[in-house]
């Protein structure tokens with residue numbers, strides 16, 4: 406028994422030291438422990454051999470489950486497409502044999518009601534710093550406004566992600582770099598980001614991924630014009646980043662899982678890069694929208 410515990414402990418240590426820092430997270434995402442490694446160099450740590458209590462529980466909709474977050478109580482979460490939650494496994498391990506796969510938005514903000522909220526049906530809570538208002542069924546951003554979907558903190562998007570939105574750029578803003586959507590943290594660009602470079606008048610699409618312990622980035626730029634509605638799509642399929650603007654497509658190669666971020670998804674500003682104009686029809690899919 407002692408030998409077995411020693412072996413298990415050593416295996417866990419080796420898994421960490423070999424850079425296998427991605428931990429399964431209730432079968433729906435991954436927690437990147439390299440960003441929260443509390444173990445300083447030279448400090449020994451102990452791994453318990455007691456199984457952790459299950460921190461998720463069934464939801465009445467079997468394609469979902471509830472995850473306990475200290476301070477936020479039980480929060481609903483979606484299982485990956487084609488899977489159902491299993492209380493026995495404490496994860497989305499069951500295959501949904503009846504499912505006909507359709508790529509549906511996990512997050513949908515259409516700004517069509519008085520309150521700015523997620524109308525995907527997944528009840529993702531949207532924070533508003535009070536400076537984003539609905540105006541003629543679109544979100545008006547004055548450079549200080551930001552919407553936040555904190556649910557995406559530390560969640561992995563894996564190798565399948567599509568983000569679509571439309572924007573109308575008005576003149577002005579304190580920053581020449583204005584964020585439409587991003588999970589940037591500090592001065593570090595988002596691992597998922599669509600921003601405007603006002604100096605070059607370009608939309609900048611960014612994805613940051615991780616292959617093993619190596620971080621890689623792809624950036625694709627497309628021109629835009631102020632004062633017109635512009636439709637954009639950012640898609641990543643595990644090998645290619647696709648940036649589409651009003652039907653015009655550019656691509657860049659990239660591999661690996663999209664990097665996790667502590668931040669949630671921010672809309673309209675991130676780290677002082679405030680957007681001035683209108684944003685509408687924000688969709689986020691954990692699948693490929695062809």
Ligand SMILES: [Ca+2]
Pocket residue numbers: 515516517542543685686
């Ligand atoms: Ca709208």
